[in-house]
Amino acid sequence: MDWQAFRVSLSLGLWTVALLVPVGMWAGHGLATRTFRGKALLEAAVAIPLLLPPTVLGFYLLTVFSPRSAVGAAFERLAGASLAFSFPGLVLASIIINLPFVIQPIQRAFEAIPADVRDAAACCGLSPWQRFLRIEVPLAWPGILTAMILTFAHTLGEFGVVLMVGGNLPGETRTLSIAIYDRMQAFDDTSAGIMAAVLLVMAVVTLMATTALSQRLVKRRG
Amino acid sequence: MAEHTLHVALRQDGPIPLDVGFTCGPGDTLAIFGPSGSGKTTVLRSIAGLYRPAVAMVQAGGETWSDSARGVWVPPHRRHVGFVFQDYALFPHLTAGGNVAAALTDRPRGERQARADACLAQVHLQGKTGRRPHELSGGERQRVALARALAREPAVLLLDEPFAAVDRAVRRHLQDEVAAVRRSLDVPAVLVTHDLEDVVRLATHVLLLDGGRVVAHDTVSALMRRPDLPGLVDAAGPGTVFDAVVHRHDRERGVIELAFDGGRIVAAGTAPAGTRVRARVPARDVILATTLPDGLSVQNVLTGVVRTVAASEEHDAVMVDVAVGGLVLAAEVTRDAVRRLALAPGRPVHALVKAVSIDVSAMASAPPPR
Numbered sequence: 293m294d295w296q297a298f299r300v301s302l303s304l305g306l307w308t309v310a311l312l313v314p315v316g317m318w319a320g321h322g323l324a325t326r327t328f329r330g331k332a333l334l335e336a337a338v339a340i341p342l343l344l345p346p347t348v349l350g351f352y353l354l355t356v357f358s359p360r361s362a363v364g365a366a367f368e369r370l371a372g373a374s375l376a377f378s379f380p381g382l383v384l385a386s387i388i389i390n391l392p393f394v395i396q397p398i399q400r401a402f403e404a405i406p407a408d409v410r411d412a413a414a415c416c417g418l419s420p421w422q423r424f425l426r427i428e429v430p431l432a433w434p435g436i437l438t439a440m441i442l443t444f445a446h447t448l449g450e451f452g453v454v455l456m457v458g459g460n461l462p463g464e465t466r467t468l469s470i471a472i473y474d475r476m477q478a479f480d481d482t483s484a485g486i487m488a489a490v491l492l493v494m495a496v497v498t499l500m501a502t503t504a505l506s507q508r509l510v511k512r513r514g
Numbered sequence: 515m516a517e518h519t520l521h522v523a524l525r526q527d528g529p530i531p532l533d534v535g536f537t538c539g540p541g542d543t544l545a546i547f548g549p550s551g552s553g554k555t556t557v558l559r560s561i562a563g564l565y566r567p568a569v570a571m572v573q574a575g576g577e578t579w580s581d582s583a584r585g586v587w588v589p590p591h592r593r594h595v596g597f598v599f600q601d602y603a604l605f606p607h608l609t610a611g612g613n614v615a616a617a618l619t620d621r622p623r624g625e626r627q628a629r630a631d632a633c634l635a636q637v638h639l640q641g642k643t644g645r646r647p648h649e650l651s652g653g654e655r656q657r658v659a660l661a662r663a664l665a666r667e668p669a670v671l672l673l674d675e676p677f678a679a680v681d682r683a684v685r686r687h688l689q690d691e692v693a694a695v696r697r698s699l700d701v702p703a704v705l706v707t708h709d710l711e712d713v714v715r716l717a718t719h720v721l722l723l724d725g726g727r728v729v730a731h732d733t734v735s736a737l738m739r740r741p742d743l744p745g746l747v748d749a750a751g752p753g754t755v756f757d758a759v760v761h762r763h764d765r766e767r768g769v770i771e772l773a774f775d776g777g778r779i780v781a782a783g784t785a786p787a788g789t790r791v792r793a794r795v796p797a798r799d800v801i802l803a804t805t806l807p808d809g810l811s812v813q814n815v816l817t818g819v820v821r822t823v824a825a826s827e828e829h830d831a832v833m834v835d836v837a838v839g840g841l842v843l844a845a846e847v848t849r850d851a852v853r854r855l856a857l858a859p860g861r862p863v864h865a866l867v868k869a870v871s872i873d874v875s876a877m878a879s880a881p882p883p884r
Contacts, residue, residue: 408603411564414590415597416617417666423591426616430607 293486296463297471300379304467305447308386309440312394315387316439320398321424325410338396341389350456353385357457382458382465386447393446394439401435402428434506441502445495517576520670520702522561526568530556531726538670538702538719545705545717545734553726554706555600558672561704562597563590574702575669596663600675602655604647610634610658611643617665633661636698637691653684660695671696671703677712689715690876714738714755714794715875738794739835739844752833753796754844760789769813769869776839780813781872791874799871800845802834803864804855814867816843823857825849832857836865843867 323335341349357375358364367375375381405428413423429436451469458465460474468487475484523535532553538544546554559565561572563579566587572580574595579588604613614630621629634643637657647655656676663671676692677685693716696703705716713720713734720737722729730737738755758772758779763786772779772793785791806815818838825832831846834857843865847857857863 406601406603408599408601409605411559411562411590412597412599412603412662413605413616414564415562415593415595416662417591417594417620418616419591422619427605431605 293483293490294466294468294471294475297466297468297487298490300463300465301448301467301469304379304382304386305444307383308390308447309444311383312387312390312443313436313440316391316394316398317429317436319395321402321428323395323399324402339392342392346389346450346452347456349389350385350453353388353453353457357381357384376457377459377461377465379458379464382454385453385457386450389450389453390443390446393442397435397439397442398432401432401438404435405431437505438502441498445498448491448494518574518669518701520561520704521571521573522557523571524557524560524567524569530567532556532560532567533727534721534723535728536721536731538704540700540702542718543696543703543705543716544719544721545707545713546721546723547707547710547713548723548729550708552723554708554723555674556726557723558597558674558704558706561670562595562672563588563593577669594666594669596666596668596671598656598659598663598671598673598676600678602647602659602679604655604658604662606647609644609646610639610650610654610661613647613658614662614665617662620666629665630661633665634658636664636695637661651684652680653688656680656688657691660692664695664699668701670701671699673703673705675706675708677707677709685711692716693876711875714792714873734792739797739833739842752844752846753794754800754842755792755794756841757790757792760785760787760791763787770874772872772874774839774841776841777816779816779867779872780869781874782870783874785874785876789876791876794873795843795867796871796873797833797844797846798831799868800836800843801866802836802845802847802851802855802857803866804861806864810866811868812866813869814865816865816867818843818863818865820857820859820861820863822859823852825852836863838865 323331354376355361356363359368359374364375371380373380375384409427410423413427418426449469451473454465454467454470460466460470466474468491472484472487475487518540520538522537524532526532530553534553534557536544546557548554556565560567560570560580561574568582570580570582578586579593580586605616608616611627611630611634614633615626618626618629631640631643634640637660639654639657639661642650642654647658650658673692677688680688689712696716705712707713717734719731719733721731722737730740735755738753740752756774758774760770761773761778762771763784764771765784768782768784769780770783770785772781772791781793816838818836821835821837821842823832823834830848832849832852834845834847834852836843836845845865851857855863
């Protein structure tokens with residue numbers, strides 16, 4: 293069992309969720325409540341990572357992250373480290389590929405709130421910010437929770453993009469999925485098997501947790 | 515009191531055509547009545563700031579909320595409105611108390627709970643403070659919505675088809691509830707409805723709307739006698755609406771004697787003496803006579819003088835207004851009857867009204883205290 297890889301996977305998952313959920317709530321709320329020119333185009337753009345093969349996505353991200361590109365060079369000047377083959381680069385890539393997994397469920401959850409309820413909150417004297425925090429977020433919470441868990445699980449399992457962008461640097465970019473592949477290549481079936489089992493258990497546990505939580509929320513609201 | 519009057523002027527060509535202007539004084543209840551799609555709800559939403567017509571002017575509580583000419587537009591949460599939505603629009607994740615308290619965020623935290631409880635008690639929901647909306651009946655949800663609208667002491671009360679989602683049995687009870695709450699509040703109220711009963715029981719004034727335009731705007735009693743108004747009259751036919759007080763309640767005979775401006779009238783029904791009521795006499799149920807035959811079953815023989823005789827091209831019937839004391843009673847008779855009785859302004863007549871023809875409801879809107 294590669295504990296170092298386990299730690300990398302865990303912190304990649306948590307960082308991705310922590311940085312992506314606020315973005316997803318902002319974008320999902322905007323897409324659910326506003327109408328603007330180019331909205332359909334934006335929604336399609338958000339869904340691109342769902343359709344693109346991970347290697348293709350990884351190729352483009354690596355190109356952009358490379359010190360020879362403007363983005364990669366700028367990051368290197370600011371942070372003093374390369375985006376490509378580094379943990380921050382991995383987090384950024386993870387955020388981009390998880391955009392649809394976060395934005396879409398949150399957008400649906402905000403869309404499910406009746407317009408009258410929103411209007412009633414305004415007529416109660418709640419400012420847009422108060423409406424968001426007190427009424428909309430609590431009502432959209434099951435969707436937000438789903439988004440968090442999906443993102444976390446998806447990040448743990450991501451292989452193609454991680455390999456392309458991060459490579460296989462122990463303690464930096466080698467996640468559990470990469471470590472499993474690595475062990476298999478080395479004919480170390482036992483280690484690979486243990487790590488695969490760990491991921492399987494984590495997947496089952498998160499799924500059970502989501503189901504239980506959403507059932508409790510439904511029961512509370514009727 | 516004038517600064518608490520609601521002034522509204524809205525105009526736009528599309529997408530929802532609007533050309534509406536009215537005022538509503540404190541203590542008055544204006545019913546906006548009209549077919550669906552006539553723009554009733556849009557008017558209400560424009561007052562609340564939830565809809566922004568091209569040209570809008572809204573003043574309430576001494577403040578200007580909309581004035582497109584000067585570029586003024588106050589967002590909905592800064593307008594002090596109490597809005598009761600058609601489907602209640604309660605916050606499903608909050609308790610009844612929480613729903614009401616949500617409208618009290620401008621008050622200190624410590625006061626909110628007590629004020630929310632008081633508002634719920636006002637609509638007889640004490641003891642249900644901890645219930646969530648899905649644990650309440652339709653009528654109870656409606657009352658929570660009402661308590662929530664009252665909680666922030668609105669400068670104007672807006673009711674959008676408040677009884678549309680409850681069944682008839684509950685409706686009458688709720689109307690009384692709204693009426694009682696209404697009396698406790700000295701602000702203008704605007705009620706959107708397509709139910710004539712709501713108008714008769716709750717409103718002091720009526721604005722008849724069709725295609726976003728004002729067809730008529732007057733007091734309830736004035737509009738009810740007009741035979742030419744579509745919608746309002748289709749619902750019940752022209753008639754006379756007047757306010758009265760129950761003078762005597764005769765349980766044995768099952769009738770109540772009503773005192774109105776200029777006389778007494780007997781109606782079927784029960785209500786304790788002293789109750790303020792609103793009565794409606796359908797014009798087609800009023801019989802006119804110049805001499806009185808004996809042996810009538812009719813309880814009410816009102817003596818008065820013909821004021822106007824109005825025949826119209828489209829209607830075979832003729833509307834005759836008879837002044838009985840301070841009351842002008844509308845009677846619908848045939849052209850033939852006009853000729854036979856020689857009905858003309860100034861002619862003394864008897865108006866006969868059956869007690870069962872008089873529709874009496876406990877009066878909802880008290881006139882504004884002066």
